[in-house]
Amino acid sequence: MAVFKLNTTDGGQFNFSLKNDADKTLIKSEQYNTKAAAENGIESVQNNADNASRYDAKASDSGKFYFNLKAGNGQIIGTSPMYADAAARDAAIAETQKVAKTASTES
Template sequence: MLSGAENGIASVRHHSPDDRYYDRKTSTSGDPYFNLKASNGQVIGTSEMYSSTSARETGINSVKTNGPVAPIVDLT
């Protein structure tokens, strides 16, 4: 059985390549950011605040590329 952390990692790896799971948002101060959501709509990741919408898209593209293959580092 997977732990909660392992389930979260598996969910990010599964959902991150697919654009339909990204919710592009703008903060109350006008900064673009995004949420990565699971199939059930639960937020499984929130980005940093970006300086522009194009920077946000660069961030999304990075997560799409690296999310499925990023190494797991246990810092405990």
């Protein structure tokens, strides 16, 4: 089952990643100053992940592919790792849409 992993950095900030069943990262968040803010970020991912219009599929200057998941206000709430091709990126978007809403959270 997919899971949000909530992490604390050495500097006392918080971030999260959404991992699939195989423990591969689908998206990572920005750094948050508080745990509550990071938890709100997770909730925002869960609320927006099944909306295809919230995904911004991109290609990097180095020829790798990735996506950003955005909230309704346009703010990026998660960024994927880099993928070798657009098909892999698009498969990761589909998986994120499928698993994010029901993923549990681990600290």
